[in-house]
Amino acid sequence: MTATTPTPSPEAEWLRLDRQICFSLHAASRAFNSVYRVILKDLGLTYPQYLVMLVLWEQGDLPVKKLGEHLRLDSGTLSPLLKRLEAAGLVHRERSARDERSVEVRLTQQGAALKERALEVPRRIVSATGFDVDEIRDLKARLDQLTGTLDAAASEEGTN
Amino acid sequence: MTATTPTPSPEAEWLRLDRQICFSLHAASRAFNSVYRVILKDLGLTYPQYLVMLVLWEQGDLPVKKLGEHLRLDSGTLSPLLKRLEAAGLVHRERSARDERSVEVRLTQQGAALKERALEVPRRIVSATGFDVDEIRDLKARLDQLTGTLDAAASEEGTN
DNA sequence: GGTCATTTAGTTGTGCACAATTAAATCGTG
DNA sequence: CACGATTTAATTGTGCACAACTAAATGACC
Secondary structure (H helix, E strand, O other), X not given: OOOOOOOXXXXXXXXXXXXXXXXXXXXXXXXXXXXXXXXXXHHOOOHHHHHHXXXXXXXXXXXXXXXXXXXXXXXXXXXXXXXXXXXXXXXXXXXXXXXXXXEEEEEOHHHHHHHHHHOOHHHHHHHHHOOOHHHHHHHHHHHHHHHHHHHHHHHHHHOO | OXXXXXXXXXXXXXXXXXXXXXXXXXXXXXXXXXXXXXXXXHHOOOHHHHHHHHHHHHHOOEEHHHHHHHHOOOHXXXXXXXXXXXXXXXXXXXXXXXXXXOEEEEEOHHHHHHHHHHOOHHHHHHHXXXXXXXXXXXXXXXXXHHHHHHHHHHHHHHOO
């Protein structure tokens, strides 16, 4: 065995760099989540529930499948989440008449009305980031690029 | 003032912008997680477990409290996670003799040995991002700045 | 028309994040 | 020393993410 040298090996350096990167993203995601938690508490929504409502407000009624495509979430995540939104009276779920495999998610009147109260959320979030709109746009572009590359890499690794 | 036009109101535009930002970060975080899941499967670690191991490899044995400070995680998350690492034979938990409130987390020989096999992980992760080291460093800096501002905002909002 | 593959939701089980609470040990102060 | 405040883990409960599986409906092909 070699004695432990004060100067770390190049690979050990990589381990540290790795920790810094993955940790930074992990931390940023949780920090965002935490801010949303505080701001959304008044609306009675969690962050993922808010994402679902945003899609419905923007796109109108959708089957669970389409909702999952927009959010990249599967039924294992959406089914219980939608049940909670239904229990809260914000959405209604109904088997499609045309295709009974499909379940249509519709906003209730209460769910549609909640949009008014949600209008102030984005301003508060953007304000909390301390970034201006251009910086946010730039960061978003990089993150999207990163996600695209990572998704491709994940499916390649998966086929090994 | 203008009547409601087919062009969405400024606030509705913000709702969409907001969805794009928060969603991008959320998606990037999950995409990263997904790549780590594939790469770490061989080591029998999840992504948060890997983070814990990285800290232990870098810092040596630590009490749960210190571990939580490094990772910004509380005992509600760490306790069950550490139990699983202990069940896998990678760490050992022991009440400190000096202060019996504290639990010392120590790497087992097996846990320390796992570092060797983990050395190749960072290279594969960095490769999967498609970014070079400078781009990663830049992204990390932005994310850290974002996290810092968000954390401050969360505690301010919390005191309202 | 009958059979098989596909599509779509839902269920189950595992693991993480976090708030709230509990319990035990320690520390500070009189 | 005694008492109250603080520190530290653990536990409990809720919710999200995802893999693996089930079930039901649909569609395609012979």
